[in-house]
Amino acid sequence: MEVIAALMAWSMSAACCNVPASSWLGAICHRGAKAEELSERLSSKAQVYFPGSDGFAPATARWSALSTPEVNVVIVPGVENDVAATLSSVDIAEDGTMAKIGGGTLSKALTDALWAQANRHASPVF
Structure with missing residues (x-):
């Protein structure tokens, strides 16, 4: 049930x-x-x-x-x-291997989301 x-x-x-x-x-x-x-x-x-x-x-x-x-x-x-x-949106996969980034997202928002997900080794490359 x-x-x-x-x-x-x-x-x-x-x-x-x-x-x-x-x-x-x-x-x-x-x-x-x-x-x-x-x-x-x-x-x-x-x-x-x-x-x-x-x-x-x-x-x-x-x-x-x-x-x-x-x-x-x-x-x-x-x-x-x-x-x-x-x-602006950042959706990070549970395993941290992939991210879906919406148009208009500033790099700081992406970096903050990655840090929050504990992917400290990653930094955005544009």
């Missing part, structure tokens, strides 16, 4: 990452924490839209309906640094 509960919890959290807020899962998928976390990193001029929020539909409007992507969030930068804050 514990395995089933764990699998259900995992599947719901995974589904919430990719399901529009307007779907039946929208009521149980909490985006508020992510929006708040992202908003704290952006300037006061930046705007963040999720499905169902004011401004989302115009921000995702396309001139063609062909191959329409499923948009989960729209970020309208207010200043140049909002772009870097939005794209």
Whole structure:
């Protein structure tokens, strides 16, 4: 039974990452924490839209309906640094052999993440 509960919890959290807020899962998928976390990193001029929020539909409007992507969030930068804050990410593999680095990541953020992962022998090479 514990395995089933764990699998259900995992599947719901995974589904919430990719399901529009307007779907039946929208009521149980909490985006508020992510929006708040992202908003704290952006300037006061930046705007963040999720499905169902004011401004989302115009921000995702396309001139063609062909191959329409499923948009989960729209970020309208207010200043140049909002772009870097939005794209900046460092995900290091558990074994420390590989890292996925988002665009806009500053080398200090990468170095800090490597140090935190105890990969003190590594330093970024650009």
